[in-house]
Amino acid sequence: MAGPASDIPQALKAPPAPRSRRRFGVRTLGGVLGVFGGSALLMGYLSLIVLIPIAAVAAHGLGITVHTHGWGLAFWHWTGTTDFSAFWANVTNATARQAIWLSLWLSLAVAAVNAVLGVVIALVLVRDTFPGKRLLEGVIDLPFALPTIVAGVVIVYLYGQASPVHINLYETWMGLFVALLFVTLPFSVRAVQPVLESFDGQAEDASRSLGAGGIRTFMSILLPSLLPAILTGFGLAFARAIGEFGSISLISGGLGRTTPASAYIFNLFSDGGSYYSAAAAVSVALLVISLLLLASTGVASTRVQRRLSQ
Amino acid sequence: MTASVIAPVAEPVRNRETNTRRRLPLRLLAIAYVSLLIGLPVAFLFGKAFGLGVGTFWHQITEPGALDALELSAKVAAIVVPVNTVVGIGAGLLLARRRFPGKRLLDLTFDVPIAISPIIIGLSLFLAYSKIGAFGPWLFKHGFMLVFSVPGIVLATMAVSLPYVLRSIVPVLIEIGETQEQAARTLGAGMWRRLFTITLPAIRWALLYGIALTLARTLGEFGAVLIVSGNVTDKTQTLPIYIYDAWDQVPTNDAGAFSGAVLLALISITVLVVLSILRARERRLRVDIA
Amino acid sequence: MSISLEKVTKRFGVTFGVEDVTTVIPSGALTAILGPSGAGKSTLLKLIGGLVTPDEGRIFIDDDDVTDVDPRHRNIGFCFQNYAPFRHMTVAKNVAYGLKVRHRPRAEIAARVEEMLELVRLSALANRYPAQLSGGEMQRMALARALAISPRVLLLDEPFGALDAQVRAELRTWIKELHDRIHVTTVLVTHDQNEAMEVADSLIVLNEGHVEQTGTPTDLYDHPASEFVLQFLGPSTNVFGQAVRPHDLIIVTAGQGWPATVTEISTLGFEIRVAIVLENGDAAWLQQSRAEFDTHPVTIGQAIGVQRRDATVSPVGTRLDPAARSTEAVPDDRALTQRAP
Numbered sequence: 001m002a003g004p005a006s007d008i009p010q011a012l013k014a015p016p017a018p019r020s021r022r023r024f025g026v027r028t029l030g031g032v033l034g035v036f037g038g039s040a041l042l043m044g045y046l047s048l049i050v051l052i053p054i055a056a057v058a059a060h061g062l063g064i065t066v067h068t069h070g071w072g073l074a075f076w077h078w079t080g081t082t083d084f085s086a087f088w089a090n091v092t093n094a095t096a097r098q099a100i101w102l103s104l105w106l107s108l109a110v111a112a113v114n115a116v117l118g119v120v121i122a123l124v125l126v127r128d129t130f131p132g133k134r135l136l137e138g139v140i141d142l143p144f145a146l147p148t149i150v151a152g153v154v155i156v157y158l159y160g161q162a163s164p165v166h167i168n169l170y171e172t173w174m175g176l177f178v179a180l181l182f183v184t185l186p187f188s189v190r191a192v193q194p195v196l197e198s199f200d201g202q203a204e205d206a207s208r209s210l211g212a213g214g215i216r217t218f219m220s221i222l223l224p225s226l227l228p229a230i231l232t233g234f235g236l237a238f239a240r241a242i243g244e245f246g247s248i249s250l251i252s253g254g255l256g257r258t259t260p261a262s263a264y265i266f267n268l269f270s271d272g273g274s275y276y277s278a279a280a281a282v283s284v285a286l287l288v289i290s291l292l293l294l295a296s297t298g299v300a301s302t303r304v305q306r307r308l309s310q
Numbered sequence: 311m312t313a314s315v316i317a318p319v320a321e322p323v324r325n326r327e328t329n330t331r332r333r334l335p336l337r338l339l340a341i342a343y344v345s346l347l348i349g350l351p352v353a354f355l356f357g358k359a360f361g362l363g364v365g366t367f368w369h370q371i372t373e374p375g376a377l378d379a380l381e382l383s384a385k386v387a388a389i390v391v392p393v394n395t396v397v398g399i400g401a402g403l404l405l406a407r408r409r410f411p412g413k414r415l416l417d418l419t420f421d422v423p424i425a426i427s428p429i430i431i432g433l434s435l436f437l438a439y440s441k442i443g444a445f446g447p448w449l450f451k452h453g454f455m456l457v458f459s460v461p462g463i464v465l466a467t468m469a470v471s472l473p474y475v476l477r478s479i480v481p482v483l484i485e486i487g488e489t490q491e492q493a494a495r496t497l498g499a500g501m502w503r504r505l506f507t508i509t510l511p512a513i514r515w516a517l518l519y520g521i522a523l524t525l526a527r528t529l530g531e532f533g534a535v536l537i538v539s540g541n542v543t544d545k546t547q548t549l550p551i552y553i554y555d556a557w558d559q560v561p562t563n564d565a566g567a568f569s570g571a572v573l574l575a576l577i578s579i580t581v582l583v584v585l586s587i588l589r590a591r592e593r594r595l596r597v598d599i600a
Numbered sequence: 601m602s603i604s605l606e607k608v609t610k611r612f613g614v615t616f617g618v619e620d621v622t623t624v625i626p627s628g629a630l631t632a633i634l635g636p637s638g639a640g641k642s643t644l645l646k647l648i649g650g651l652v653t654p655d656e657g658r659i660f661i662d663d664d665d666v667t668d669v670d671p672r673h674r675n676i677g678f679c680f681q682n683y684a685p686f687r688h689m690t691v692a693k694n695v696a697y698g699l700k701v702r703h704r705p706r707a708e709i710a711a712r713v714e715e716m717l718e719l720v721r722l723s724a725l726a727n728r729y730p731a732q733l734s735g736g737e738m739q740r741m742a743l744a745r746a747l748a749i750s751p752r753v754l755l756l757d758e759p760f761g762a763l764d765a766q767v768r769a770e771l772r773t774w775i776k777e778l779h780d781r782i783h784v785t786t787v788l789v790t791h792d793q794n795e796a797m798e799v800a801d802s803l804i805v806l807n808e809g810h811v812e813q814t815g816t817p818t819d820l821y822d823h824p825a826s827e828f829v830l831q832f833l834g835p836s837t838n839v840f841g842q843a844v845r846p847h848d849l850i851i852v853t854a855g856q857g858w859p860a861t862v863t864e865i866s867t868l869g870f871e872i873r874v875a876i877v878l879e880n881g882d883a884a885w886l887q888q889s890r891a892e893f894d895t896h897p898v899t900i901g902q903a904i905g906v907q908r909r910d911a912t913v914s915p916v917g918t919r920l921d922p923a924a925r926s927t928e929a930v931p932d933d934r935a936l937t938q939r940a941p
Contacts, residue, residue: 034501042401046419049469053434054422060437117343124340128333136341138586139349145582146352146575147530148428149550153557153571154351157358164354182347243427245533246550250557262429262533269433269537280437283430290425489684492651493742496671496678497698497749507697511688 057287061280062087090281099264100285106173106260107241110180111188111234118188118233119226125189126196144186148246155179156250171253176260179247184237191233192226199225228305235297239290261286352575359572362565370569379552380573382460386548387528390467394524398475399517403509405476406483420473431469432537435462458540463548466534471527478520482513519588526581530574549574601662601752601785602627603648608657610643616809617643621657623804623814630779630786632800634793636832639806641789642681642757648787649678649755661753677746677754677784681761683738685730691741692717692726698749716744719778736767743775747782756788760795772799793833797821805829837884839906846873846887848909851896857907860884862898874898876906 058064063083090096125137143151159169159178169175199222207217245262252258259267261282268279359367370376404410405417423431440457494508510517532550539546547555549570556566603625610617618640625631625648633641646652647659650671659667666674686694695716699709717723720740730738739759746754759775760768776799779786790796796803797817805812805820805828813825817833824830827843836843839858851874863883864875872893874886886906898904 038400039404042397042404045397046416049465049472050419050422053431053438053469056438057430057434117340120336121340121344124333124337128337130337136344138582139344139352141582141586142348142352142579145526145578145585147526147532147550147578149530149532149553150355150571150575150578151351153553153567154355156557157568158351158354178347182351185344185347239425243425243430245427245429249533249554262427265427265429265433266533266537269429269436276437279433283427283433286430287426294425489680489682490686492671493678493680493684493745494686494697494701495651496649496674496676497745498672498701499697500672503701508686512686514688 057280057283059280060277061090061282061284063277086277087281087284090278091285095259096264096278096282096285099259099261100282100289102173102176102258103242103261103286104289106176106180107238110177110184110241111237114181114185114188114237115230115234118185118192119223119230121185121189122192122196125193140189141186143183148183148244149249151179151182151247152250155182155247160251170251171258173258175251176248176258179251180241180244183244183247184240187236187240188233191236192229195226195229224304225308228301228308231297231301231304235294235301238293238297242286242290355568355571355575359568362568366565367569367572370565371573373566375547376549376552376566376570376573379547379549379570382463382547383529383549386460386464386467387525389464390471390528391521391524394468394471395475395517395521397472398479398520398524399510402476402479402483406480407488420476423470423472424477428470428531428533429537432466432534435466435469435534436537439465457538458546460546462538463535463546466538467528467531470531470534471524474523474527475517475520478523479513479516482516483509486512515588515591519585522581522585522588526578526585529577529581603662603753603785603787604660605644605648606658606660608644608647608654608659610640610647610652610654616640617652618647618806619809621809621811623811625785625787625804626802627662627785628783629801630776630788630799631802631804632796633787633789633804633806634796634832635791635806635812637791638808640809641791641806643809644804644806645755645757645787645789648753649676650674651678675749675752677743677749677751679739679742679746679754679756679759681758683730683735683742685733685738685741687730690727690729691722691733694730694741695744695748697745702749712748716748719747720744734767735763736771739763739771743778747784751784754784754786756786758789758791761790768795775799797833803833805832807832835887837886839878839882839884840880841882844884844908846885849884849886849906850909851886851898852905852907854903854905857905860904860906862900862902862904865898865900876904878906 063081063086065081065083091100121140125133125140155175155178156170157163158165159167159175161168161170163169169178203221203225204217207221208214212220243262244260245266248260249263249266252260252263265279265282265286268275268282401416401420405413436457439462490508490512491504494504499507530550531548532554535548535551536554539548539551553567553570553574556563556570604623605625606622608621609619621644633644635641643652647654648661650666650669654667657667658665661674661676671678686697689697692713695713696709699712704712713726714723717726720743722737722740722744725733725737730741733741742759756775760771763771772795775788788796788799800817802815803817803820804814807828812832813820813829820829821834824833830836830843830845835846837846837849838844839849859879860876862874863877864873866873866875867890870890872888872890874888874893875883876885877883884906
């Protein structure tokens with residue numbers, strides 16, 4: 001494999017090394033300061049945007065008051081108190097309970113329905129071909145890109161009091177249900193789709209060759225492998241649904257039997273003054289519920305995943 | 311069925327036929343559900359808005375209130391998207407490449423805006439920075455008002471659109487590893503040159519995808535901005551707020567609400583189309599990397 | 601450009617990457633760092649390249665202390681195991697990268713790139729993207745890219761590991777020829793001892809972060825400093841707990857030497873392997889050329905005697921000349937095996 005006799009030794013005159021001949025310190029001083037400063041900026045930004053506000057909600061919701069003594073360089077001496085009873089009252093009074101319960105079961109139902117249909121749609125997207133499939137994929141992504149208020153407008157006019165198809169879901173839980181299905185579908189589908197794509201079908205072929213029918217194969221072979229992804233999609237859909245505001249703000253009407261938690265918090269906020277802590281309290285409750293559910297679906301998903309890879 | 315096992319190569323056509331017959335009910339179900347749930351309302355939106363007449367539509371869009379709202383939305387996007395892109399890239403590189411104490415916390419912090427209701431996000435910002443908040447009095451003294459102000463809207467929008475760039479690029483950063491940067495380093499490239507000539511180009515589709523998502527979220531954010539803006543017309547209305555306001559009026563400004571909704575929908579759909587093209591490109595690139 | 605390491609140590613957590621390594625890599629030679637997985641070979645290479653900084657010790661490239669110098673300034677060429685191509689750039693742009701970093705004039709870059717591509721025979725693929733290249737082509741591109749900046753040292757990290765056997769063999773020959781022409785100090789990491797023996801002028805054998813032995817391939821093969829080196833480089837078998845080269849054993853008449861029974865006879869091309877069982881139950885094997893075997897053939901089940909070649913007992917059949925023993929690498933032919941009943 002001898003190549004052409006090019007003029008190698010001469011041509012290998014080394015071009016000069018890069019300009020800055022800093023010969024000390026692999027980690028140059030400027031680099032270190034830069035990374036350090038950048039990280040500090042990052043942490044500052046995140047604290048400003050996320051960490052401090054979350055702390056503020058927790059503080060107001062739980063009635064945490066902190067008394068500081070002095071701002072000097074010497075240590076702050078502070079004492080804190082929590083008003084748990086106020087928190088509890090704000091969260092368990094009749095209207096609050098109603099709102100939280102409504103959001104909770106609606107979100108669970110919506111996540112469940114879309115979990116099932118998400119799998120169906122993913123199957124069709126991954127394994128079927130027909131004219132217009134691209135269009136279908138695009139439509140599924142619409143709620144993802146569409147602002148929630150636009151979804152809200154659309155739903156309230158289509159299924160509201162002046163409904164052109166004569167379906168009036170104004171101020172009903174059904175209206176909320178439809179709106180939530182609308183906004184959470186992409187999550188359910190997209191959680192399952194890539195996992196399904198990665199299956200090569202060999203296990204299913206093996207199952208069929210052993211005589212199992214389509215449904216049997218699906219239930220015993222395909223579904224279990226998809227379970228972690230389905231659980232993840234369920235968690236995502238639930239988290240989205242329980243916090244959803246824009247799309248349901250219009251069809252849920254005002255105060256009434258069909259006020260979900262997010263609207264309830266907003267109403268409390270609008271009332272202002274002493275209701276701020278009530279709003280914060282319900283927010284905390286909602287956060288805890290979301291956290292619990294996300295954690296449990298996460299754990300369940302990992303556990304199933306682990307069992308699958310053994 | 312057994313025939314396809316005995317002679318798999320010889321039966322491709324037959325397989326497809328059997329598949330179609332079996333797939334049909336599922337296909338119909340999927341199409342029906344998606345059409346009814348999503349397709350119908352969106353089609354209705356466009357139909358109704360243009361049914362009012364293109365003239366009315368245009369009149370509504372160019373109404374000063376609407377234009378102001380559009381302008382404000384654009385201004386906010388012009389600030390928020392670049393900031394969150396830079397933050398996403400910086401934090402993304404950290405999360406994907408370095409180990410350090412508190413890494414988990416950093417990761418979780420970026421999960422918060424997605425997992426939490428926008429109402430709660432708006433409320434949290436209000437409780438932290440408005441007059442009654444912890445920093446409120448100090449900020450107020452220095453002339454910063456969170457409520458009824460554009461800075462407040464910017465802040466709220468930053469909070470809700472924070473994670474999209476990061477979540478989009480981190481998996482790709484992890485997948486491609488650091489060897490390309492190491493190679494560039496041995497060839498003499500410094501940190502910034504490596505970032506701009508090697509790292510960012512290598513993740514460009516995922517990066518653009520994340521930016522597109524950030525933009526969509528920024529333009530469309532409603533709940534958090536509603537709380538923070540105080541909803542004073544002509545001053546602090548973004549386009550979504552404008553739409554809500556149109557609906558909230560008595561009598562309901564149907565035309566305004568619809569036109570605004572359509573405009574916002576068109577913008578978002580454009581972003582969506584860009585998104586799908588990007589996703590297709592990214593998928594193709596993934597195959598190459600494998 | 602010789603490379604010198606003095607007491608270099610690198611730890612990863614509680615495990616040692618490399619420990620107390622002191623060695624000199626001769627200038628202009630092709631040196632292979634050889635060892636089992638996890639021996640620290642890649643770590644050592646990356647230490648030389650500067651991608652990893654040592655916890656202790658100093659590293660010198662041609663009398664310059666480069667221990668604290670960023671890889672950017674060491675003027676080395678590094679080829680990675682998975683080629684690390686810049687996927688968003690064409691082959692030509694890949695090769696040009698190092699020169700662009702050095703702000704060379706455009707004409708010079710173009711000329712140099714063309715020259716490098718010709719050298720590695722990728723000129724026709726200059727405008728392709730890495731995704732369109734085969735593994736072997738990508739590795740050649742990586743070499744061109746590294747050589748374009750005229751490095752004083754070329755470092756190759758298991759460069760042929762991910763390729764199939766045929767391509768690997770071709771590239772091995774090719775890199776030896778390239779090195780003969782260019783004479784850049786080259787250090788190559790591999791776990792494949794055949795590759796090392798075939799290609800390298802000098803070897804460094806690493807085991808668990810320590811240098812076991814350095815020298816020419818023949819040195820290490822003929823005079824292994826430890827049992828590890830003997831077992832790692834070239835075939836070995838165990839006789840009474842001692843490692844020995846299979847072709848250092850000869851067959852003698854039963855009654856002489858160590859008593860043994862023949863269990864298997866395999867033919868691999870011109871090489872014959874005779875598997876035996878010794879009196880104490882040890883299983884070993886002898887390696888003989890066809891000619892050697894034909895002068896005193898044995899059959900399965902036959903009782904024979906076995907001893908080291910350098911003993912003074914006459915073997916079965918003609919006395920063999922020790923100098924005629926074969927040191928060629930064994931070709932990978934299919935073995936025709938006769939099994940013992």
